[in-house]
Amino acid sequence: MGLGARQELARLVESYGNRALVVTDPGIVGQEAFRGILEQLQGAACETVVFGEVVPDPPLEIVEKCAAQAVRTRAEVIIGIGGGSALDVAKVTAVVAKHGCEVPSLFGIDQVSQRGLPTVLMPTTAGTGSEVTPIAVLSDESQQLKRGIVSDFLLADHALVDPELCLTLPPGPTAYTGMDTLTHAIEAYTNKFAVPLIDGFALEAVRLTGASLLAAVQEPANIEARYAMSRASFLGGLCLKSVNTAAVHALAYPLGGRFSVPHGVANALLLPHVMRFNASVSSDRYRTIGQCLGGFEDGVAAVQEISVAVGTDRRMRDFGVERKHLAEMAAAAMEVRRLLKNNPREVTERDALAIYEAAW
Ligand SMILES: [Fe+2]
Incomplete structure (x- = not known):
């Protein structure tokens, strides 16, 4: 944690590979700090694909779509940047992309059987604290319900808390x-x-x-x-x-x-x-x-x-x-x-x- 902590991202990602999927929402994508983060990753020769479709109270289908993109682009690390919704989608995507499980099978406590792809989470709100929690909350629209996935395997490999990312909130x-x-x-x-x-x-x-x-x-x-x-x-x-x-x-x-x-x-x-x-x-x-x-x-x-x-x-x-x-x-x-x-x-x-x- 610290002012400018986001500058550590490329160094952290490097140890996991050189293909990253960045999970975020449309509001973040246009921001200057976000463009700076992408430039940082490109400067470190990290092939970066952005999934920028996360919405508040994300439906579980968003995770399915995001995980499909992670698989298609052979992502080696998942980077979540945003509020709780983006971080939660990143956490579950990491598991689904690596193990191919169905999202509904993960709801509840300890239903995730192993860790997913490595994850780095960067909050842009303060906030859910999702960067350090083993919890992801998704909407199950078929039941008009918000449902939680709780598992220590969802904990991020790294949380990078840079308060400067909250300045535009x-x-x-x-x-x-x-x-x-x-x-x-x-x-x-x-x-x-x-x-x-x-x-x-x-x-x-x-x-x-x-x-x-x-x-x-x-x-x-x-x-x-x-x-x-x-x-x-x-x-x-x-x-x-x-x-x-x-x-x-x-x-x-x-x-x-x-x-x-x-x-x-x-x-x-x-x-x-x-x-x-x-x-x-x-x-x-x-x-x-x-x-x-x-x-x-x-x-x-x-x-x-x-x-x-x-x-x-x-x-x-x-x-x-x-x-x-x-x-x-x-x-x-x-x-x-x-x-x-x-x-x-x-x-x-x-x-x-x-x-x-x-x-x-
Ligand atoms: Fe809360």
Whole structure:
């Protein structure tokens, strides 16, 4: 990690071969920093093919298409550059391109049987922390669901975190991806399976977000704020591997899968409501979170204040969700057991519905 860390890319890639597939999205392809990265690879005589078709909440078919291109071009290394979607597609592509497996067979926990092609991941948001997580989330459009692939074999060979790549991220995505980071940290720190080592990462991510997210949103070129947020995102990612998230993320899944609410927005609008639901069992930890966010007594109020300030304090009805949808969303959220089991307080379907109603 560091300002200009992207300059290390060609050196890292060289050890794996001289044919690379770069996985990214259309917004990144036209950017100056991206062109610089391609020139760097060409300068190192690395044959580089760009797959620039990743979309938010990527459907699993994108991975199939991307992997087919990797096979066709005999890629020896997969480079993911972008937000969580591009990095997740790169991670799964590496496995599918090498082993020819069907994407649906990988959904769930530990369904990937071996490592794929070598991967180097470079985040352009802060963020999902996907560069250091063993998780990829794809949309299964046939079921209107977002589904996770969780396996240590998805972990990147290298994560290159260059905060300069976030300088062009507009205020809106800066705000909601930053709230995703904050959610990772809070859900890890208040997790039923929290561990002391990860608590340290989580609280540092909370502190950095409290100190810098608003500045990164208001002054996109503020490199200190961008650096702090990239660091927070990276630390939040480390929390995901060892502890993972809980009810906020579980309840956010149906919002993304069915109503295409961006992941960070879905988390931001649910976070204070889930925190209130958990408050009776997490009060000490919420106090610590409040302190880390800048000396607040009440962690929930602190989170709400940040969310209002950065413009993510929205309601579900703003995104086309109607009240009649809430019951089926609550039923769908109950399917995300791998995350719900981590919540400090048990969430029943009725509880999930009450949380949705509060956030609606
Ligand atoms: Fe997340």
